[in-house]
Amino acid sequence: MSMFPDFRISGSALTAEKTRLxxxxxxxxxxxxTRTVEGGPYQRRTVAFAEDLADSWNRRRIEQPFVPxxxxxxxxxxxxxxxxxxxxxxxxxxMVYDPEHPDAQEDGYxxxxxxELAKEMTDLITAHRSYEANTTVxxxxxxxxxxxxxxxx
Amino acid sequence: xxxxxxxxxxxxxxxxxxxxxxxKVGNDNGFAEMLRGALANVNQTQLDADQAxxxxxxxxxxxxxxxxxxAEEAQLSLQLTTQIVNKVLxxxxxxxxxxx
Amino acid sequence: xxxxxxxxxxQIAIYQEAALTAASFLYSESLGGARVSFFRDDTTxxxxxxxxxxxxxxxxxxxxLANLNTPGFQRSDVSFEDQLxxxxxxxxxxxxRTHERHLPQSPQDITPQIKQDTTTIRRIDGSNVxxxxxxxxxxxxxxxxxxxVQQLTTRFNxxxxxxxxxxx
Numbered sequence: 001m002s003m004f005p006d007f008r009i010s011g012s013a014l015t016a017e018k019t020r021l022x023x024x025x026x027x028x029x030x031x032x033x034t035r036t037v038e039g040g041p042y043q044r045r046t047v048a049f050a051e052d053l054a055d056s057w058n059r060r061r062i063e064q065p066f067v068p069x070x071x072x073x074x075x076x077x078x079x080x081x082x083x084x085x086x087x088x089x090x091x092x093x094x095m096v097y098d099p100e101h102p103d104a105q106e107d108g109y110x111x112x113x114x115x116e117l118a119k120e121m122t123d124l125i126t127a128h129r130s131y132e133a134n135t136t137v138x139x140x141x142x143x144x145x146x147x148x149x150x151x152x153x
Numbered sequence: 154x155x156x157x158x159x160x161x162x163x164x165x166x167x168x169x170x171x172x173x174x175x176x177k178v179g180n181d182n183g184f185a186e187m188l189r190g191a192l193a194n195v196n197q198t199q200l201d202a203d204q205a206x207x208x209x210x211x212x213x214x215x216x217x218x219x220x221x222x223x224a225e226e227a228q229l230s231l232q233l234t235t236q237i238v239n240k241v242l243x244x245x246x247x248x249x250x251x252x253x
Numbered sequence: 254x255x256x257x258x259x260x261x262x263x264q265i266a267i268y269q270e271a272a273l274t275a276a277s278f279l280y281s282e283s284l285g286g287a288r289v290s291f292f293r294d295d296t297t298x299x300x301x302x303x304x305x306x307x308x309x310x311x312x313x314x315x316x317x318l319a320n321l322n323t324p325g326f327q328r329s330d331v332s333f334e335d336q337l338x339x340x341x342x343x344x345x346x347x348x349x350r351t352h353e354r355h356l357p358q359s360p361q362d363i364t365p366q367i368k369q370d371t372t373t374i375r376r377i378d379g380s381n382v383x384x385x386x387x388x389x390x391x392x393x394x395x396x397x398x399x400x401x402v403q404q405l406t407t408r409f410n411x412x413x414x415x416x417x418x419x420x421x
Contacts, residue, residue, distance in 0.1 A: 003212040006315055013319035020322075049323040051316075074329055074367040077309055078316030081323055130321045135385055137315045138390050144311055147402050151221035152228075152409045218304045218402070225409050226292055232416045233291070 005077075006141035012052055012080030013134040019083055020047045020127045024120050031115045034103040042113040044089035046123075052079040089114060158199050158231055165238050166192055188238070195234045202227035292412060299337070299360050300405050306333035306365035307398040313367055314394065317387045326380035328373065328387070333365040334397075 023045045033042035091114050099108035205220040293301070310331040320326040340360055375381040 004214050006312055009312065009315040009319050013321075016319075017322075043238040048283055049320070051320050051323055051326055072369045072371075075367060077312035077367060078320075078329075080316060081320040126322060128386065130318070133318050133321065133388060134315075136388065137318050137391065140395055141311060141315065144308070144395060144398050145217055148218040148221055149408065151218060151402055152406055216305065216308055218308060219301075222301060222304075222405065229292055229409065229412050231418065232413070236416055 004141070004145065006144075007138060009078065009080035010134045010141065014138075015133045016047075016049055016081050016128045017127045017134070019086075020128050021124065021131070023047050023086065024127065027113075027115050028117065028120050030113060031117065032112065034101070034110055034112060041093045041111045042115075044113055045114050046087045046089065048084040048087055049081050050084040052082040054079065054082075062103060062129060095122050158227075161231060161235065162192060162196055162199070164197075165235060188241075191234055191237075195230045196225040198223075198230040255330050292409075295361065297405070297408055300408075302363070302365065303333065303401045304398065304405070306331055307394055307401060309365050309367065310394045311391070311398070314387050314391045317382050318384070320380055321382045321384060324378050325375070325377070325378050326382065327381065328370045328382045329367050329372060330390075331365055332368050333363065336363045336366075 027044050030042040036042050091147045093111035094114050095109045096112050097108055100103055101110045104110050202220075202223045205223045209217070209220055309418055313329050313331050317328040320328075340358070340363060343358075370381065373381040373383065
């Protein structure tokens with residue numbers, strides 16, 4: 001991605017949040033999708049993030065025991081964030097009574113994706129805030145590098 | 154190290170050799186030794202700076218500010234040593250004119 | 254360690270002394286001739302460490318903000334200037350150092366350290382990163398960084414001025 005460690009960290013966040021935004025967009029777009037290729041209604045997707053503990057330059061994992069209750073010093077500043085996995089929402093679909101619907105079951109109920117617009121919008125705002133914050137971090141990192149070049153001038 | 158600093162250091166070394174020749178009575182020429190040490194130091198600061206830049210080029214950008222600092226120190230070391238050697242040589246030449 | 258073996262006049266001796274003193278600035282025999290940067294006086298060393306700390310802090314803050322929405326993540330801070338402050342306070346009252354793990358006695362002993370923040374509460378299914386706090390940290394850190402760079406540059410320029418007798 002980049003050879004500047006600071007940009008790698010922020011870049012990882014931008015990529016992760018962008019993926020989340022895409023997921024949310026997909027959820028919203030498919031709110032009313034009652035039939036998919038796999039059969040059944042569209043399954044809501046969420047993303048799970050984890051801290052990137054791999055030394056991505058050397059492609060090795062750094063073991064970092066996580067002890068939240070102790071005042072602890074860290075060896076390295078961190079590598080940013082990574083997308084751990086995309087989770088398919090396993091909850092039951094939303095049942096709506098609509099016997100006229102082409103995808104209605106025998107009992108007259110239609111299975112809708114379990115997607116609430118309010119929840120998706122909240123997630124969207126959270127993701128966007130993070131995205132914005134991380135772009136600001138990139139700007140600051142850049143100006144620090146530029147300032148370092150001025151040493152001695 | 155680059156050509157300019159390399160030449161600069163070499164000319165300093167050449168000019169400081171005059172001190173070795175002078176002491177033919179077998180006296181412990183501590184001054185020449187010290188000068189050699191000083192030039193080795195300057196050499197080392199140049200090499201350090203070069204190495205830091207090398208790391209920069211191969212993508213190790215952990216601390217750009219340290220590279221800049223090393224470059225400054227290398228330059229100042231060279232300038233300081235050059236000035237001192239020049240002044241000492243000047244004084245030396247004046248004194249050797251004086252002797253006769 | 255005479256350079257001239259014959260007819261030492263007092264003037265020659267003076268020149269020799271001066272030359273030896275000058276050369277010894279650059280080559281410290283007391284350290285076994287080991288290379289020590291002549292320009293690194295106490296304040297300059299601390300400034301350089303300050304730059305290391307500020308640079309580290311930028312990275313740590315970047316990691317904090319990158320993991321804003323990472324469940325279970327714990328934010329970190331960089332400790333340096335606070336350690337410096339404590340040492341300066343302690344220097345008012347001389348302490349006996351009986352064990353090497355005791356408080357550092359001089360500013361030269363201090364190194365920047367990354368400390369995890371265990372006091373802030375983590376959000377449910379989230380991190381304990383407070384976006385406003387870290388953004389503000391980043392701004393003040395940037396000012397610190399700029400200040401240190403400026404100070405170092407001034408010192409280097411002063412050196413250059415002295416060495417070149419008027420900054421040629």
